[in-house]
Amino acid sequence: MIGSNRLLARLGTYKPAPWRGRYSLSRLFFNFYLLVMGSFVAIAVFADFVISAAIKGVTDDYTSRFMRGTIVLIEDELFRKPRSEWPKTIEALDRKFAYKLEIVDRWTLQLPPREAEKLDGGELAIGAQGDVVYHRLKQTPQILVVGPISPERNPEYQRGLPLDLRISLLTWSLIGVCLAIVVWFWVYPVWRDLEAMRQTARALGEGLFEARAPGMRSSAFGPLAETLNGMAERIQLLIATQKELSSAISHELRTPIARMRFALEMLSETDEASERERLRKAMEDDLGELDGLIDASLTYARFEREQPELQLSSVDIAVWLAEQIEAVRLLSRELDLRLDTSALPPGQRVEVDCRSLPYAVANLLRNAIKYARSRIDVSAEINDGSISVHVDDDGIGIPRDERERVFLAFTRLDRSRDRTTGGHGLGLAIARLVLEHHGGTATAGESPSGGARLTLTWPLSQNVTES
Structure with a gap:
């Protein structure tokens, strides 16, 4: 976020240097x-x-x-x-x-x-x-x-002049003219491509990241133009993401900070021990919320900024899912958290990145824990060479027209529950980014138990050697 602000500030004050040594066509x-x-x-x-x-x-x-x-x-x-x-x-x-x-x-x-x-x-x-x-x-x-x-x-x-000298002069003159014509037809497309690249580079240097290099006539400049356009798209995406992230984080920071300021004012005005303890606990909760917001924002920015190289391992998917569920079972409190792998062949193995994919599964489980009333069901099935993991809860569910939007960063459908349910609207966005790196996707639907169904789908095998 800070790096984005510095970049935007530099772009805002950038003044391109005059183009020295500009080549004209002639x-x-x-x-x-x-x-x-x-x-x-x-x-x-x-x-x-x-x-x-x-x-x-x-x-x-x-x-x-x-x-x-x-x-x-x-x-x-x-x-x-x-x-x-x-x-x-x-x-x-x-x-x-x-x-x-x-x-x-x-x-x-x-x-x-x-x-x-x-x-x-x-x-x-x-x-x-x-x-x-x-x-x-x-x-x-x-x-x-x-x-x-x-x-x-x-x-x-x-x-x-001697005949042989005149013949030589005439021959060299014809060679010079023919060569000039050939050079002209070769140089003109090159010059046009260079001029187009120069204009695009100048626009990008002025911060106009929507500028793109046109199609190149010269095959020598085609890859360069594609690289330049890809770089511009990437920079434009990064800046837009950082702007969105900065705006969203700024908005998210206001609520806990305002609550902490109010609690501090109340703390200075009360002498009751029970009230002071309640206010102190509230400030601790707000600090925890701020810490969680920063951690989730950094994680989302890292996955959005780069696509880390996957380090895939072949795992028994039933055993692996059971381990992920046990890791969050303490958070489920009195909820009934179940795993059903009966639809999977015995010993079914799947390739996963054991560093990032657990984060996606844990985010889906935490989301279900926040909104489930009494029960959470985790199941898996094989479809057309892909593995699908479903997390079902019996909560209020997700409206049909909102099921795609929940995977956008800082999206929460019921803002009145922010304080009770916690979260910052980043967990599902991170889960989708992780699945996209695996060549899959994350989707939302309706649970058989009446709540929300969140599904992770990715290929069984990604043609790598087991690490």
């Missing part, structure tokens, strides 16, 4: 798009590097075989003329090719060791970029250099 889209596109480009570049390194040898070999015929023809043309005319000859040939031709000395070249070895061995050597071919002119120290392609002489290069 920001979420661009961030995700850049992440995906950057990752894709990095992977593509790395893959291109690996593939290029792997096929470089194959490419160089193809270039060597492709250029060998042209280089042999150029070499034959040069050796038909004196070496003094080679510069003019190579200049004339250079104007006929789309790639550059020149003759240089061997010592001016800086080639990788492998290519230098091939060049010195009479083979064609390929430049580091793969666009220049080197050939030693027979046994001379001079080297024929073929390449790279000259854009000024090649019509394909005079129209702007």
Whole structure:
């Protein structure tokens, strides 16, 4: 109760902090798009590097075989003329090719060791970029250099960017556009779900516990929304229960406190020993009533707040019921308290939680003791895999339209008997909570003896190992 008041006070003064870093749709889209596109480009570049390194040898070999015929023809043309005319000859040939031709000395070249070895061995050597071919002119120290392609002489290069570069740019542009469309259709439902979750969380933070997250389009947010809604329902139920409990307890406290205050005033005004003893006894009764109210309220709040894990044991139901009756027999005074298990098979075993279920049975017996005139009958029977325990009294009974309401907390049908019968209207409410934890229920009806019949029903077996 105190915790509930503190929670309500905090909710009443709560002011949500401004939402920092709120993602708009465009920001979420661009961030995700850049992440995906950057990752894709990095992977593509790395893959291109690996593939290029792997096929470089194959490419160089193809270039060597492709250029060998042209280089042999150029070499034959040069050796038909004196070496003094080679510069003019190579200049004339250079104007006929789309790639550059020149003759240089061997010592001016800086080639990788492998290519230098091939060049010195009479083979064609390929430049580091793969666009220049080197050939030693027979046994001379001079080297024929073929390449790279000259854009000024090649019509394909005079129209702007190289063809392969233009194809690459067009390909990457199409990939970027297609990826942007895919990312948009993926991000929009996610953003919508995030926005809905944000609005729901903000409403819950402001204390509006009736707020619920709508259905999520993204399967990733579906469980989160269900969890959030379940949490909100649970908090709403807890707060409503605590409000109801606080209001009911406050009302219940007024009567014994008022009686105690009146008794104290009377005690100070009387000198008669018998009257003082009567007033003292009345105050003791009121203190006992307050203590019982607090204990019953705490028990009800515990069962209402949480569902403790059942620790089930298989018991002989006839023996177990006899033990429960003996535990309260002293309270029955002159009442005739009987147990009838003749409808049960001999040795019938039932799974029960020996911590909580005795509390439910004891509450039904105490209720019958309060209102019975002379007799209380306890019986049990098996119906469709369930055990039913009936507690019948010969009291005034419960009106038909009130038989469900008696299981609500702080409900008493005859308030004029509060002082004589005691109780706070929590016993039957606790009994129903206990039975709900067992997968059963508690109901009220008419007793064969004319009073009230209270019944506990729960499954015989709950598929657990006997503890």
